[in-house]
Amino acid sequence: MNSAVSEPALIGIDWGTSSFRAFLIGAEGEVIVRVWSPDGIMQVAGQGFEAVFDRLVGPWLAQAKLPILASGMITSRNGWVETPYAEMPLGASDLAQALVPHEVASGTFIHFVTGASTEHAGGPDVMRGEETQIIGASALGLNEGTFVMPGTHSKWVQVADGKIKDFSTYMTGEVFAVLKEHTILGTLMEDGEFSEEAFEMGVTAGLDGGSNLLHNLFHVRTLPLMGKIAKVATADYMSGLLIGAEVAATTRDIEDAGTITIVGRHDLSDRYESALRTAGFKSRRAPDDIVAKGHFLIARAAGLLG
Amino acid sequence: MNSAVSEPALIGIDWGTSSFRAFLIGAEGEVIVRVWSPDGIMQVAGQGFEAVFDRLVGPWLAQAKLPILASGMITSRNGWVETPYAEMPLGASDLAQALVPHEVASGTFIHFVTGASTEHAGGPDVMRGEETQIIGASALGLNEGTFVMPGTHSKWVQVADGKIKDFSTYMTGEVFAVLKEHTILGTLMEDGEFSEEAFEMGVTAGLDGGSNLLHNLFHVRTLPLMGKIAKVATADYMSGLLIGAEVAATTRDIEDAGTITIVGRHDLSDRYESALRTAGFKSRRAPDDIVAKGHFLIARAAGLLG
Structure with missing residues (x-):
């Protein structure tokens, strides 16, 4: 156990409709600190995203300048920075190339992960945030097969070689x-x-x-x-x-x-x-915190870990 | 055209969740007068059913003593008089035998039609009011085949020889x-x-x-x-x-x-x-007012038309 001496290397943010989670992540992808709050994008009024960010993530940035990745509904039209949808198949390097950097007042850059889209006979399908969790699962050896992500809108995801091949949403x-x-x-x-x-x-x-x-x-x-x-x-x-x-x-x-x-x-x-x-x-x-593993893999593929 | 000289023979009431309809019906089953009001059972407070009945049907009764049939959600647990569910197959004579008479203050009897129930592999199914419409359709030659009754809860009904054989409800x-x-x-x-x-x-x-x-x-x-x-x-x-x-x-x-x-x-x-x-x-x-035809057929089968 050397978690006591882990140096932070990355901040990962999973900002969804009804909650906010942030992870201080070490150089091996391990979670050093996790923060949860109910400040989902539904709860945060119009332009309040940066204030929430400063309040919850600011203390970490005050100690060290770190790269930051954010994923989830925060990248939707009702979020902070709207990112496009990346298409299938989708792996860590694809998401790394599609990151959308956004500079905040302090001069820090937040790299927003894109959502993912696919097309079936009946119509398009989309996700925001789950793609990062699936990429994270692959770091734990869960890089093949069928994934189900229960929730308000459950997602069924087909994965091969650590890449998302297809998915469907259920209401x-x-x-x-x-x-x-x-x-x-x-x-x-x-x-x-x-x-x-x-x-x-x-x-x-x-x-x-x-x-x-x-x-x-x-x-x-x-x-x-x-x-x-x-x-x-x-x-x-x-x-x-x-x-x-x-x-x-x-x-x-x-x-x-x-x-x-x-x-x-x-x-x-x-x-x-x-x-x-x-x-x-x-x-x-799947274990908890796979989204932080996803942030880590995408950041590493993007060369953000220095 | 001799509708101007029709003598009333029956009052039929179709009292549902969101509306009230009453029909003054002649000796051949023809509709002489129809009344509609928004006094569905949801709108009528606890014990107010008789007051609504007196207000809307009373004027007809003041002119002639007539038999009265009532069908619809008024016969449910939240209605006026709860009637049991009759089982399949179900025709006019079956419903006639199962009528539930209820005396109101004026000494008049209202004969409440039962609901209908059936049993499928997945569970029971029920209707209240639609059975009377289907019976009425048979008076118009529509006495065989598949019926669909669109609505909040649509009903699909199988009919043979003027009897209801089976049905299913869709939400x-x-x-x-x-x-x-x-x-x-x-x-x-x-x-x-x-x-x-x-x-x-x-x-x-x-x-x-x-x-x-x-x-x-x-x-x-x-x-x-x-x-x-x-x-x-x-x-x-x-x-x-x-x-x-x-x-x-x-x-x-x-x-x-x-x-x-x-x-x-x-x-x-x-x-x-x-x-x-x-x-x-x-x-x-199906034409309008088939429910009144149903009231007529059931009343006749019950010997209420004198």
Whole structure:
């Protein structure tokens, strides 16, 4: 253990819609300090980004002049500096070449990572921030196969040789939230402990009936109405139904998914792990802080580490 | 034309969540007078049902003592008199035998129609009010085949020999409303004239990708983001995507749909007619007021017409 003597080499910022994370990163890519705050871009008024940056990252810069990379929704139209979308396939060197430098008042440069886009038959798909996490995973030997990144908009990413080959977004998390809060389905729901049984029942229905989601959602009303599931378990049934439908749709065209890597928040990751098991897939968890590893790999490929 | 001399024989009430309709019906089942008001059960406070009834139907009763049938969500747990669900198959005589009489202060009896329920692999399904419309359609020769009843919760109903054999509910209308009002998909939408082109583009995507709705919905964001559809057309694209997914799911297992009968509000019916045409199905419109025909057939089967 020599973490006590690590010299900082880089600052990585993962600035999303609802939270801000910054990492002080050492010369081997190790995280020395991490900072979290709820200052997501939704919470930061119009031109307040630099003030948040100064408050949260300024103390590190006061001690040493360091290169800075930022990724996430901070690079979107509603963010600080809008960057273009880079196309597939996409590896650390591609993202390094596409960095968008931006000088702040102190004379420091922040290098903004681009988003990523791909094109399917039905329309385009985009991501901002997840590309950096996937690149980071490759530093940990997770550089092949299928990745799922649960969240408001979950991402399914195909990776080969440490490069992103393709990805698809699923509205699952946001659809769950609005159905629960704003439709008749939520009116019969009561708060309760997580019901693994109701969740699995929903997953099974979702896996079987993926193509009939608009109908199967109505069972979220009729099952408690007819006393077939408890009101406290109804939200978990709906969660399972939606995640099951997502897993059915996304794995339908994958011949051999191998071991699927789950990236993300732990409560949601537990649910995806369970749903993947029910669907017959093996999975593993990516470690935390892979986004900082991504910042490190991209910065190194860009020659920013000196 | 002898409508000027029709004697009233029956009062039929279709009392739903968001509106109230009453019909003064003649001895041949013809509608003599119709009343509409926005006093749906959501708008009528707790015990106010009888006051609304007296206000809107009382004038007819003051002129003649008439049998009264009521159907719709007024028979639900949140309505006036909760009736059970009758099971499939279900015709006029079955509904006649299951009527639930309720005496009001004036000594008049209102005969409440039951709801209908069915059971599928994924869970139960229910309706209240639509069963009376379907029975009514059979009086007009529409007594066979597939019926679609667009709405907040659209119903697809299989009818044979004037009896309801089975049905399925789709959350399409309510899902459209909450996605538009409460998710990121609505943020790029702008009001505009109906875009047939965007709607058809959505229908085609929905028909092709029915099993991948949670993913395809994300295109409602990316297509205008990338400038591929106009912001004023985005809501129509989403409407098409959802209706297309519904049509794909519900017609998947129908070998020969024949001519599908569309029942309901005209603006939505136009969209379903268009989507069914795109999917390769023939359709026709049920006339208005079929619910009054249903009240008439059920009342006659119950021997209430004297």
